[in-house]
Amino acid sequence: MSGVxxxxxxxxxxxxxxxxxLRGADFALASGEVHALLGENGAGKxxxxxxxxxxxxxxAGTVRVDGRAVTLRSPRDARAQRIGxxxxxxxxIGALTVEENITxxxxxxxxxxxxRLGERLMAxxxxxxxxxxxxxxxxxxxxxxxxxATGATILLLDEPSAVxxxxxxxxxxxxxxxxxxxxxxxxxxxxxxxxVFAAADRVTVLRQGVVTxxxxxxxxxxxxxxxxxxxxxxxxxxxxxxxxxxxETAGLGDANATLLRERREVIALGGVxxxxxxxxxxxxxxxxxxxxxxxxxxxxxxxAFVPEDRSTxxxxxxxxxxxxxVLGLPExxxxxxxxxxxxxxxxxRAAELMSTFDIRAEGPDAAxxxxxxxxxxxxxxxxxxxxxxxxxIAENPTRGLDVRATAEVHxxxxxAAAAGVAVVLYSTDLDEVLELSHRVLVVHQRRVQAAPPGAxxxxxxxxxxxxx
Amino acid sequence: MRGALAxxxxxxxxxxxVGLLVLALGLTAAGYDxxxxxxxxxxxxxxxxxALSSATLVRAVPLIILGLxxxxxxxxxxxxxxxxxxxxxxxxxxxxxxxxxxxxxxxVAIGAVWLAxxxxxxxxxxxPVLLKLRFGxxxxxxxxxxxxxxxxxxxxxxxxxxxxxxxxxxxxxPIAAAARLPLFGNTRLHLGLVLAILLALLLWALFTRTxxxxxxxxxxxxxxxxxxxxxxxxxxxxxxxxxxSGALAGLGGGVEISGVTYALFQNLSPGYGFTAIAVALxxxxxxxxxxxxxxxxxxxxxxxxxxxxxxxVPAVAVQVAEATIILxxxxxxxxxxRRAAAGSRP
Numbered sequence: 001m002s003g004v005x006x007x008x009x010x011x012x013x014x015x016x017x018x019x020x021x022l023r024g025a026d027f028a029l030a031s032g033e034v035h036a037l038l039g040e041n042g043a044g045k046x047x048x049x050x051x052x053x054x055x056x057x058x059x060a061g062t063v064r065v066d067g068r069a070v071t072l073r074s075p076r077d078a079r080a081q082r083i084g085x086x087x088x089x090x091x092x093i094g095a096l097t098v099e100e101n102i103t104x105x106x107x108x109x110x111x112x113x114x115x116r117l118g119e120r121l122m123a124x125x126x127x128x129x130x131x132x133x134x135x136x137x138x139x140x141x142x143x144x145x146x147x148x149a150t151g152a153t154i155l156l157l158d159e160p161s162a163v164x165x166x167x168x169x170x171x172x173x174x175x176x177x178x179x180x181x182x183x184x185x186x187x188x189x190x191x192x193x194x195x196v197f198a199a200a201d202r203v204t205v206l207r208q209g210v211v212t213x214x215x216x217x218x219x220x221x222x223x224x225x226x227x228x229x230x231x232x233x234x235x236x237x238x239x240x241x242x243x244x245x246x247x248e249t250a251g252l253g254d255a256n257a258t259l260l261r262e263r264r265e266v267i268a269l270g271g272v273x274x275x276x277x278x279x280x281x282x283x284x285x286x287x288x289x290x291x292x293x294x295x296x297x298x299x300x301x302x303x304a305f306v307p308e309d310r311s312t313x314x315x316x317x318x319x320x321x322x323x324x325x326v327l328g329l330p331e332x333x334x335x336x337x338x339x340x341x342x343x344x345x346x347x348x349r350a351a352e353l354m355s356t357f358d359i360r361a362e363g364p365d366a367a368x369x370x371x372x373x374x375x376x377x378x379x380x381x382x383x384x385x386x387x388x389x390x391x392x393i394a395e396n397p398t399r400g401l402d403v404r405a406t407a408e409v410h411x412x413x414x415x416a417a418a419a420g421v422a423v424v425l426y427s428t429d430l431d432e433v434l435e436l437s438h439r440v441l442v443v444h445q446r447r448v449q450a451a452p453p454g455a456x457x458x459x460x461x462x463x464x465x466x467x468x
Numbered sequence: 469m470r471g472a473l474a475x476x477x478x479x480x481x482x483x484x485x486v487g488l489l490v491l492a493l494g495l496t497a498a499g500y501d502x503x504x505x506x507x508x509x510x511x512x513x514x515x516x517x518x519a520l521s522s523a524t525l526v527r528a529v530p531l532i533i534l535g536l537x538x539x540x541x542x543x544x545x546x547x548x549x550x551x552x553x554x555x556x557x558x559x560x561x562x563x564x565x566x567x568x569x570x571x572x573x574x575x576v577a578i579g580a581v582w583l584a585x586x587x588x589x590x591x592x593x594x595x596p597v598l599l600k601l602r603f604g605x606x607x608x609x610x611x612x613x614x615x616x617x618x619x620x621x622x623x624x625x626x627x628x629x630x631x632x633x634x635x636x637x638x639x640x641x642p643i644a645a646a647a648r649l650p651l652f653g654n655t656r657l658h659l660g661l662v663l664a665i666l667l668a669l670l671l672w673a674l675f676t677r678t679x680x681x682x683x684x685x686x687x688x689x690x691x692x693x694x695x696x697x698x699x700x701x702x703x704x705x706x707x708x709x710x711x712x713s714g715a716l717a718g719l720g721g722g723v724e725i726s727g728v729t730y731a732l733f734q735n736l737s738p739g740y741g742f743t744a745i746a747v748a749l750x751x752x753x754x755x756x757x758x759x760x761x762x763x764x765x766x767x768x769x770x771x772x773x774x775x776x777x778x779x780x781v782p783a784v785a786v787q788v789a790e791a792t793i794i795l796x797x798x799x800x801x802x803x804x805x806r807r808a809a810a811g812s813r814p
Contacts, residue, residue, distance in 0.1 A: 307697065314697055316690030327686055327694070
């Protein structure tokens with residue numbers, strides 16, 4: 001890189017209560033690059049970018065735009081510096097149309113001259129469509145359009161692929177590259193190594209609030225980045241894109257193993273049986289009816305459900321861990337005494353589950369809102385398994401979780417299957433489905449088909465798109 | 469938990485002091501003697517046993533009962549702004565039963581009056597519930613608008629079917645002696661206070677101890693999770709909470725008729741149904757807290773009358789203090805929440 005950084009953060013410190021989120025982090029975005037900001041959940045990535053976007057004031061450190069020190073008191077200040085952000089959660093207003101949302105974002109700026117990038121972004125986005133009716137991928141596209149409509153030439157994308165299917169991720173990364181080719185600069189916050197290699201020029205790795213690596217992506221390997229991201233000597237990491245062959249053989253091996261096990265058909269999904277003792281993966285592009293298919297079982301007896309959005313669907317944020325446990329198990333005899341609730345009994349069980357599932361929180365009385373994403377998901381999972389279900393349906397159970405929490409969730413799902421539960425795993429991350437599943441069902445336009453044993457990523461992908 | 473309680477106590481005290489200060493400033497600016505006025509406020513509310521028992525507590529009773537009704541709905545996430553209307557509906561029904569209760573045994577007459585009042589509150593709430601569950605009409609709007617209908621219904625009743633027998637004044641005949649609540653000693657304080665305290669205890673037990681109260685809170689705090697993860701029929705819980713809320717507010721009207729006025733007339737309520745929202749929110753929807761906030765606002769309303777009598781200050785001036793108290797508490801809440809949110813960020 002040469003010249004002055006477009007956006008530079010140096011010596012950034014930020015403390016939240018007892019947690020030191022950033023300990024003197026440095027970050028520099030060069031002009032015309034896609035810069036990946038990589039790290040586990042809780043590493044401080046989002047915090048650092050929230051500071052760059054004026055949402056959080058740092059305790060110490062400076063922010064420079066084109067070499068000038070700036071004070072960003074609010075996102076408004078950041079926008080004035082032509083910084084735009086695409087957040088993890090959608091900020092568009094569902095009740096308004098696409099056009100209205102863009103106008104709202106653009107403010108007094110007269111016309112957002114679309115250009116080639118604009119055309120590409122707007123492809124498929126009907127200006128008159130109400131935003132709440134849009135599929136997730138298009139809503140996210142709209143978020144980018146809105147950010148650009150504010151005149152942003154620096155785009156901060158906070159884990160934009162979390163909600164997308166694989167093909168949609170490619171599309172998104174393509175759009176980010178196109179933005180950079182037209183003179184923009186982009187920061188891609190992610191914890192997926194594959195995205196770093198697919199889209200980024202340079203990478204900065206954060207670990208526990210400290211930068212552990214920065215430099216050109218070309219000099220890195222998945223292993224080298226994983227090491228600085230998670231720390232050396234901590235095993236259990238598996239490449240998310242590599243190991244294809246290994247997975248295929250493992251898949252076959254697992255399939256053979258299940259033949260030896262007793263298989264019972266427990267439920268049928270769209271006419272295709274699901275068996276006990278295995279993980280049945282659901283592969284589908286978002287919006288093919290898989291959600292409705294799975295949610296039809298949501299209140300079936302003997303089915304436990306891990307809903308996609310743990311923060312609003314799985315847990316009540318203001319409730320304690322104990323209360324959230326009782327929420328999902330209202331009729332458990334240990335605490336349901338007639339019309340009364342035996343809170344001490346529920347609390348005791350919550351404490352046990354916290355230690356069994358390694359849920360890190362102050363105690364069973366801690367509000368769910370105070371837990372990290374991984375620990376929240378562990379609460380949801382612990383509660384689901386506490387029902388002793390015959391079927392466990394999990395929707396995107398590792399969405400937004402870091403590598404370690406993901407591995408823990410995977411281990412729980414595997415253990416549940418080994419214990420005889422029919423586990424149904426739907427994930428927008430196809431690699432996750434392929435990695436964990438004994439069998440894969442593909443849903444395309446509401447039709448369910450079993451993928452042939454040992455089918456590889458390409459074959460399943462073709463089925464998902466209806467090519468086969 | 470205890471820290472939170474101490475903090476909300478400190479906040480409430482600060483709010484009260486600030487509210488009275490602002491009132492004093494306003495009075496000074498308007499040319500009144502603030503010390504005389506505030507002294508009158510004190511004497512009219514908590515300054516003597518008579519003021520406490522016959523003014524403050526008498527006004528606190530409907531505020532507490534209506535505040536509990538409001539809290540019940542709010543806990544389920546349903547915003548019942550129509551306690552005033554339900555209070556009037558209850559008052560109409562209570563009067564109708566009360567004037568016909570001559571010769572009944574006292575407990576039967578009182579029971580019938582209260583029951584009629586509660587049922588009327590439920591009936592008054594039935595339409596908003598139906599509209600909400602069937603057509604998604606916001607209960608904030610429907611319950612609020614029905615307040616005006618209820619006031620008109622009282623006007624109609626006291627100039628029509630329930631007008632006193634001589635047909636001169638726009639008010640009802642007094643209810644039968646049997647339907648009147650016993651008073652404590654030589655005060656104007658009636659048995660309704662006991663009812664209010666019992667209801668607060670009952671509601672507190674419901675919220676904290678029972679599965680029903682738990683479901684109610686779940687629906688209020690996280691309707692999506694309540695439905696998906698808890699299997700709770702959210703709409704039904706909201707509907708039932710609103711109906712019970714209406715029952716309590718209606719009962720409040722019945723207690724006022726049977727304990728204080730013995731007759732129905734226009735402007736029976738000095739806005740109890742609206743003040744009750746502040747009473748409930750100030751107590752953070754905690755039924756036991758409502759006993760105290762109800763007492764506080766009862767005292768302010770009673771003191772306002774004293775201020776008017778002794779210092780010539782219009783009674784509405786006390787609304788400045790009430791409004792300031794609410795603003796300070798809301799502000800403190802926001803600040804505390806922001807601080808908590810900042811402290812618990814990962």
